[in-house]
Amino acid sequence: MLQPLGLxxxxxxxxxxxxxxxxFLDEALRGRPTDQLARSWMxxxxxxxxxxxxxxxxxLTLPRDYGGGGKDAFHRFVLAxxxxxxxxxxxAHWIADRQSGPLILKYGSQKQRExxxxxxxxxxxxxxxxxxxxxxxxxxxxxxxxxTRSADGWRLKGQKLWTTNAHRAHYMIALVRTHGTxxxxxxxxxQLIVDLSLPGVTVRTIGDLAGDAHFNEVFFxxxxxxxxxxxxxxGAGWAQVTAELAFERSGPERIYGSIVLFDAWIDYxxxxxxxxxxxxxxxxxxxxxxxxxxxxxxxxxxxxAAGASPVIEAALVKDLGTEFEQxxxxxxxxxxxxxPEQAPPPxxxxxxxxxxxxxxxxxxxxxxxxxxxxxxxxxxxxx
Amino acid sequence: xxALLADSFERLLAGVCSPAVVREVERSADASALWTEVEAxxxxxLLVLQWGGATLRDAFPLWxxxxxxxxxxxxxxxxxxxxxxxAAGLPMPAGPVALAPGTRREAGGALRCxxxxxxxxxxxxxxRMPEGEVLCLPLADAAVQRCGVHGSLQADIxxxxxxxxxxxxxxGTxxxxxxxxxxxTLMAGALQQLLAMTLRYANERAQFGKPIAKFQAVQQQxxxxxxxxxxxxxxxxxxxxxxxxxxxxxxAAVAKARAAEAADKAVAIAHAVHGAIGVTAExxxxxxxRRLQEWRGDHGSASYWHAxxxxxxxxxxxxxxxxxxxxTLLPGAAARPEDGT
Numbered sequence: 001m002l003q004p005l006g007l008x009x010x011x012x013x014x015x016x017x018x019x020x021x022x023x024f025l026d027e028a029l030r031g032r033p034t035d036q037l038a039r040s041w042m043x044x045x046x047x048x049x050x051x052x053x054x055x056x057x058x059x060l061t062l063p064r065d066y067g068g069g070g071k072d073a074f075h076r077f078v079l080a081x082x083x084x085x086x087x088x089x090x091x092a093h094w095i096a097d098r099q100s101g102p103l104i105l106k107y108g109s110q111k112q113r114e115x116x117x118x119x120x121x122x123x124x125x126x127x128x129x130x131x132x133x134x135x136x137x138x139x140x141x142x143x144x145x146x147x148t149r150s151a152d153g154w155r156l157k158g159q160k161l162w163t164t165n166a167h168r169a170h171y172m173i174a175l176v177r178t179h180g181t182x183x184x185x186x187x188x189x190x191q192l193i194v195d196l197s198l199p200g201v202t203v204r205t206i207g208d209l210a211g212d213a214h215f216n217e218v219f220f221x222x223x224x225x226x227x228x229x230x231x232x233x234x235g236a237g238w239a240q241v242t243a244e245l246a247f248e249r250s251g252p253e254r255i256y257g258s259i260v261l262f263d264a265w266i267d268y269x270x271x272x273x274x275x276x277x278x279x280x281x282x283x284x285x286x287x288x289x290x291x292x293x294x295x296x297x298x299x300x301x302x303x304x305a306a307g308a309s310p311v312i313e314a315a316l317v318k319d320l321g322t323e324f325e326q327x328x329x330x331x332x333x334x335x336x337x338x339x340p341e342q343a344p345p346p347x348x349x350x351x352x353x354x355x356x357x358x359x360x361x362x363x364x365x366x367x368x369x370x371x372x373x374x375x376x377x378x379x380x381x382x383x
Numbered sequence: 384x385x386a387l388l389a390d391s392f393e394r395l396l397a398g399v400c401s402p403a404v405v406r407e408v409e410r411s412a413d414a415s416a417l418w419t420e421v422e423a424x425x426x427x428x429l430l431v432l433q434w435g436g437a438t439l440r441d442a443f444p445l446w447x448x449x450x451x452x453x454x455x456x457x458x459x460x461x462x463x464x465x466x467x468x469x470a471a472g473l474p475m476p477a478g479p480v481a482l483a484p485g486t487r488r489e490a491g492g493a494l495r496c497x498x499x500x501x502x503x504x505x506x507x508x509x510x511r512m513p514e515g516e517v518l519c520l521p522l523a524d525a526a527v528q529r530c531g532v533h534g535s536l537q538a539d540i541x542x543x544x545x546x547x548x549x550x551x552x553x554x555g556t557x558x559x560x561x562x563x564x565x566x567x568t569l570m571a572g573a574l575q576q577l578l579a580m581t582l583r584y585a586n587e588r589a590q591f592g593k594p595i596a597k598f599q600a601v602q603q604q605x606x607x608x609x610x611x612x613x614x615x616x617x618x619x620x621x622x623x624x625x626x627x628x629x630x631x632x633x634x635a636a637v638a639k640a641r642a643a644e645a646a647d648k649a650v651a652i653a654h655a656v657h658g659a660i661g662v663t664a665e666x667x668x669x670x671x672x673r674r675l676q677e678w679r680g681d682h683g684s685a686s687y688w689h690a691x692x693x694x695x696x697x698x699x700x701x702x703x704x705x706x707x708x709x710x711t712l713l714p715g716a717a718a719r720p721e722d723g724t
Contacts, residue, residue: 007624285692
């Protein structure tokens with residue numbers, strides 16, 4: 001059953017990270033146009049990720065033994081919300097930092113940890129997540145990509161689709177079938193690390209409506225993987241993915257996706273002689289949504305830090321968060337043209353339309369709205 | 384102490400505030416029997432510094448319970464009024480105290496407080512004079528006119544002239560913010576109860592051969608109801624995150640505005656799931672939904688508080704949303720290391 005989310009306090013040691021991150025970003029993001037910054041965790045910049053790694057801010061929660069920061073989830077929360085709210089282009093390392101690294105740490109072998117984690121922490125290894133397939137999106141358990149045991153490892157055959165960053169990531173953690181048939185559903189699934197430079201891997205990029213390219217089709221044509229490509233236990237893929245999704249869904253990126261646009265709009269209002277009453281009300285309305293969302297997201301972090309896996313609460317906060325992220329550009333689009341003779345500044349316009357174009361994806365990634373509401377319903381004891 | 388206190392307060396309300404009692408008070412505007420029980424419990428002095436110095440944080444779960452039980456008394460308001468009066472060294476008036484959303488002077492020197500929540504039950508009123516001073520006035524000489532909305536305990540309160548025995552509260556008495564915050568917290572409590580009732584009904588009511596809770600379309604609606612209840616609760620909790628008895632205006636604004644928006648969606652879903660029985664007098668759902676609709680407006684609607692928040696943000700030149708939130712709105716470093724688990 002769902003437990004109410006309480007207020008949490010970020011420990012002073014984690015809060016102390018904030019000024020340093022702000023100072024770093026002042027420098028590193030100087031001069032970047034707002035419509036680029038609006039891409040935030042969809043913005044890919046390997047050099048930026050490596051600069052961040054040099055600060056020790058990639059793999060912040062991974063143990064020091066593997067090159068990580070050895071910090072708790074609160075440190076990552078502070079770092080993440082500062083990066084996201086400034087629109088830092090964190091996409092290159094984000095998935096590895098958020099999911100793949102913690103996954104390998106938790107389920108990986110010692111050898112896997114020693115091999116991958118230092119590369120993640122230095123932003124030399126970027127990861128993507130191979131889940132969706134052509135016939136298997138929300139119905140993930142029906143996936144068909146199959147790995148079969150070979151003499152000295154695995155033979156991988158199949159196809160992934162909508163894989164973000166596969167064309168510029170070094171590794172994919174793929175959820176594949178190692179036993180049974182698609183009818184066996186959650187049973188017989190496993191997670192494998194796929195080196196995307198191996199023969200037999202073909203990556204085809206899919207352009208998006210905003211002129212960017214982040215989605216991919218990935219084909220595996222009898223790709224030979226070593227035996228230790230398997231992460232965790234054979235057949236335990238579904239449980240591992242579920243735990244991983246709690247990380248994916250509970251992060252502050254699920255509330256701050258449109259925040260660069262919000263700030264740009266607020267700056268625009270400040271530049272006007274007299275913002276309209278309707279604009280003031282809208283600004284306050286957005287703030288009144290954002291504040292509680294942020295505290296709810298922080299409460300999830302507190303539960304993660306305490307070792308819990310708040311799967312259901314994470315679904316609840318993500319659904320509320322993405323609703324806010326999507327409402328924001330739509331409300332602003334209305335507000336900005338409330339006086340048609342007054343055209344918004346071009347950069348604000350480009351930022352608005354970028355967010356309007358991509359915001360439908362906010363409630364698709366990491367579980368669609370309908371899937372999340374199903375998870376919440378289960379938490380309410382209805383399923 | 385928090386959980387124990389809240390538990391024993393809930394047990395009190397479970398014992399004295401049945402739906403039948405709520406209906407009877409609404410009909411008669413006489414809550415004297417209920418008041419006697421509540422007063423005897425000792426909870427009214429919670430925020431009185433000399434009696435233990437509880438804060439708004441401690442009051443939060445109790446105020447939630449008042450909302451969940453649709454308590455037909457300004458108990459939360461009286462608790463707060465007693466706290467601020469005692470802190471100012473002023474005597475505490477007998478009986479329930481209501482908080483006035485507004486005050487105006489009328490021709491001939493009369494003083495009018497329109498639309499006072501729980502006004503029909505109050506024996507004293509905290510009000511803010513047009514000049515800004517906050518007063519506590521007994522209702523002995525006042526005319527009390529119920530607003531006429533079915534079941535509502537709201538009333539207009541009019542004094543022919545300012546009573547001589549007015550108590551003057553010190554500057555910094557955040558009457559409007561307290562009214563908004565208390566209302567928001569009552570709403571958050573009512574929303575939790577609304578969710579529980581609606582879940583129960585959806586699991587009991589069968590159509591097409593199975594409980595309606597088994598239909599995806601209903602499940603999705605209930606998930607949204609849960610989300611709204613959670614958001615309102617968190618917003619109210621932010622407002623109550625004070626280590627004293629005076630609320631902070633902008634936090635109260637978040638609480639009230641967010642609770643009002645949540646109520647809008649949640650009431651619609653609760654009624655949709657209940658069907659026709661939900662709008663009957665004898666089914667208890669209406670005790671919550673009528674209140675939620677009324678409370679949305681009490682002490683300022685969402686738009687009122689949104690505008691205040693918006694003005695504060697726009698005025699904070701050079702500050703982005705996150706720094707503004709962290710420095711102004713969210714409890715942050717001031718928060719006690721509470722749960723999260």
